[in-house]
Amino acid sequence: MILYAASIFKGFTGDFVALTLDDVKRVAHLARIxxxxxxxxxxxxxxxxxxTLIEQMKAVEVSGIxxxxxxxxxxxxxxxxxxxxxxxxxxxxxxxPQVEADLYLVPKVIE
Amino acid sequence: MHNATIxxxxxxxxxxxxxxxxxxxxxxxxxxxLNQRYNCFITVDEEKSLTQARAADALRGAGHAxxxxxxPVAQKDIFCAKGWLTTCGSxxxxxxxxxxxxxxxxxxNAVGAVNLGKTNMDEFAMxxxxxxxxxxxxxxxxxxxxxxxxxxxxxxAAVAARLAPAAxxxxxxxxxxxxxxxxxxxxxxxxxxxxxxxxMIAFASSLDQGGPMARSAEDLALLLNVMAGFDxxxxxxxxxPAVDYARDLAKPVAGLRIGLPREFFAHGVAPDVxxxxxxxxxxxxxxxxxxxxVSLPNMALSVPVYYVLAPAEASSNLARFDGVRYGYRAPExxxxxxxxxxxxxxxxxxxxxxxxxxxxxVLSHGYYDAYYIRAQKLRxxxxxxxxxxxxxxxxxxxxxSPTTAFRLGEKAGDPVQMYLSDIYTIAVNxxxxxGMSIPCGFDSQGLPVGLQIIGDYFAEAxxxxxxxxxxxxxxxxDRAPPGIEIN
Numbered sequence: 001m002i003l004y005a006a007s008i009f010k011g012f013t014g015d016f017v018a019l020t021l022d023d024v025k026r027v028a029h030l031a032r033i034x035x036x037x038x039x040x041x042x043x044x045x046x047x048x049x050x051x052t053l054i055e056q057m058k059a060v061e062v063s064g065i066x067x068x069x070x071x072x073x074x075x076x077x078x079x080x081x082x083x084x085x086x087x088x089x090x091x092x093x094x095x096x097p098q099v100e101a102d103l104y105l106v107p108k109v110i111e
Numbered sequence: 112m113h114n115a116t117i118x119x120x121x122x123x124x125x126x127x128x129x130x131x132x133x134x135x136x137x138x139x140x141x142x143x144x145l146n147q148r149y150n151c152f153i154t155v156d157e158e159k160s161l162t163q164a165r166a167a168d169a170l171r172g173a174g175h176a177x178x179x180x181x182x183p184v185a186q187k188d189i190f191c192a193k194g195w196l197t198t199c200g201s202x203x204x205x206x207x208x209x210x211x212x213x214x215x216x217x218x219x220n221a222v223g224a225v226n227l228g229k230t231n232m233d234e235f236a237m238x239x240x241x242x243x244x245x246x247x248x249x250x251x252x253x254x255x256x257x258x259x260x261x262x263x264x265x266x267x268a269a270v271a272a273r274l275a276p277a278a279x280x281x282x283x284x285x286x287x288x289x290x291x292x293x294x295x296x297x298x299x300x301x302x303x304x305x306x307x308x309x310x311m312i313a314f315a316s317s318l319d320q321g322g323p324m325a326r327s328a329e330d331l332a333l334l335l336n337v338m339a340g341f342d343x344x345x346x347x348x349x350x351x352p353a354v355d356y357a358r359d360l361a362k363p364v365a366g367l368r369i370g371l372p373r374e375f376f377a378h379g380v381a382p383d384v385x386x387x388x389x390x391x392x393x394x395x396x397x398x399x400x401x402x403x404x405v406s407l408p409n410m411a412l413s414v415p416v417y418y419v420l421a422p423a424e425a426s427s428n429l430a431r432f433d434g435v436r437y438g439y440r441a442p443e444x445x446x447x448x449x450x451x452x453x454x455x456x457x458x459x460x461x462x463x464x465x466x467x468x469x470x471x472x473v474l475s476h477g478y479y480d481a482y483y484i485r486a487q488k489l490r491x492x493x494x495x496x497x498x499x500x501x502x503x504x505x506x507x508x509x510x511x512s513p514t515t516a517f518r519l520g521e522k523a524g525d526p527v528q529m530y531l532s533d534i535y536t537i538a539v540n541x542x543x544x545x546g547m548s549i550p551c552g553f554d555s556q557g558l559p560v561g562l563q564i565i566g567d568y569f570a571e572a573x574x575x576x577x578x579x580x581x582x583x584x585x586x587x588x589d590r591a592p593p594g595i596e597i598n
Binding site for chain 2: 054067092
């Protein structure tokens with residue numbers, strides 16, 4: 001069954017700069033996700049496969065095309081400069097992991 | 112009663128043949144008996160549902176009933192519902208009781224619809240099989256060894272197994288249409304901007320759109336009438352005059368031009384799927400429609416483009432899950448960065464982390480133009496293909512999915528194979544167009560096949576008419592999976 005969809009891309013033989021283990025660790029740090037050495041290796045394999053798919057984008061000439069960031073050509077709406085929100089901090093903080101004196105608690109940042 | 116559509120339930124409620132409490136109790140009973148088998152629901156709260164049912168009956172008693180008043184509707188667990196556990200299928204939100212309602216939930220509540228429970232889904236809507244849920248995989252009621260599709264697999268399986276008369280879902284790359292196809296139900300992804308995303312937990316904001324999942328096109332119209340509408344809290348919600356999506360249902364389809372993209376039939380579609388879709392097109396011809404070949408030459412690029420843009424948006428949207436304001440926090444950590452890293456490593460599942468990493472990479476310094484901007488340029492080419500095609504036709508038809516339901520675990524270890532199962536649906540999200548899936552037959556194993564109908568921008572009423580006229584002439588949508596009766 002797998003072959004049906006895969007055959008769509010069978011003509012593709014792309015080459016690209018291969019991802020490295022260091023790339024995976026760097027990106028995991030940027031994304032603030034802890035990753036073990038063993039896990040990084042399996043992630044590298046998956047990402048390499050996925051980027052082989054993504055690299056097909058390079059087969060098409062794109063110069064002069066305006067990037068499309070959004071499905072509708074709309075402008076951000078403006079609104080009256082008026083207070084519209086009620087104070088609901090107690091409700092919103094009721095689902096927080098750790099709160100004290102109406103403040104979210106996190107580990108100390110400045111010594 | 113459990114085989115009734117919303118349309119007929121609504122009529123029985125109006126005629127006082129049934130009360131909302133009776134209808135709700137009946138479906139809760141079925142959920143109790145069958146949910147263990149299919150794992151459709153993450154949260155069921157009988158008391159909350161019955162309280163809403165009693166209120167709906169009172170609303171009717173006071174003469175304020177609307178078509179959905181008292182009708183139970185299951186909600187994908189991506190929609191925030193005040194006071195309900197809202198997990199998005201993730202450990203990260205496994206303790207999150209929403210303090211507010213999504214716009215769509217507000218609108219359903221306002222007309223007295225009953226929240227029947229929160230349905231299972233791929234974690235953060237990232238998946239095509241509903242196997243990535245922290246709460247275990249959903250099973251397809253047509254064959255419990257197969258997947259129901261995803262990410263709205265719990266909603267789809269619940270409707271297919273008659274555990275709910277209808278459900279709401281979301282569709283970022285096919286997450287309403289593909290599970291609808293694989294479970295033999297009807298599902299609609301509206302034009303981007305028609306349904307407010309407020310309170311719908313964000314995956315890829317420029318692609319996400321909520322929509323209805325039900326047993327018939329007529330029921331989809333009734334649901335969309337309530338779900339659609341402007342909401343100032345979603346900056347991409349469109350200000351348009353209200354539409355009655357049921358207005359054209361009874362109109363004939365004779366003379367309609369159906370575009371058949373050669374790319375939908377040329378590559379690797381399973382023979383049984385191609386046959387069923389071909390027969391559906393034949394049925395439309397008998398109803399007086401014409402067919403015209405169209406081309407979407409850049410369609411094959413939609414998968415790679417999507418797997419740059421959607422992860423990029425996801426990596427940004429999911430930055431909010433840091434263990435500070437809500438959701439999961441790692442039990443042990445050192446400094447602040449360590450808290451973030453451990454919280455996110457433990458709170459997110461493998462597929463979500465994979466997509467965050469892809470997104471972070473394509474947005475990172477030195478790669479932004481090569482991946483992100485290039486993908487946005489290709490997105491325009493993909494959208495322009497549709498504009499070109501709609502000069503020659505009124506709707507586009509093809510398969511929703513290249514195959515019928517695949518087996519649990521079959522693609523779980525191979526992300527690329529999983530991604531390719533959305534080959535026919537993703538381009539529609541990139542263009543922002545409306546798309547739907549309706550049942551149009553079965554494969555040799557008895558698994559349902561979905562027909563995809565794609566419309567031009569804001570053509571939902573026309574698409575629903577096309578689907579409804581097909582459902583008047585066929586009975587695929589009335590077929591129920593075997594073995595879902597309870598004593």
